[in-house]
Amino acid sequence: MPDLEIKCLHCKQVFVFTEKEQEVFYRNNWHQPQYCPKCRSKKLMKSENAPKKFEIICDHCGKKDLVPFQPKVGREVLCRNCHEALRAKTRYL
Ligand SMILES: [Zn+2]
Ligand SMILES: [Zn+2]
Structure with missing residues (x-):
């Protein structure tokens, strides 16, 4: 699988979804990320209050x-x- 370029739904920046990450996501049956790593970690931080x-x-x-x-x-x-x-x-x- 080649690296994928994905546009973050939040900040609209294009980030690279690397082959290695794809493997991990695929193995865990996750959907491909819709947010860049930055926004993802922000989201994670927010959800700590939940x-x-x-x-x-x-x-x-x-x-x-x-x-x-x-x-x-x-x-x-x-x-x-x-x-x-x-x-x-x-x-x-
Ligand atoms: Zn983003
Ligand atoms: Zn079960």
């Missing part, structure tokens, strides 16, 4: 989800759907 959410990748179905707690390393993390499904299952055991 309730903390942690992005997880479900061990069960591989989907991304946001959870209100810091997932522990080495412990199984589940998305909301799988968590609910698991709860419903154990309820009827």
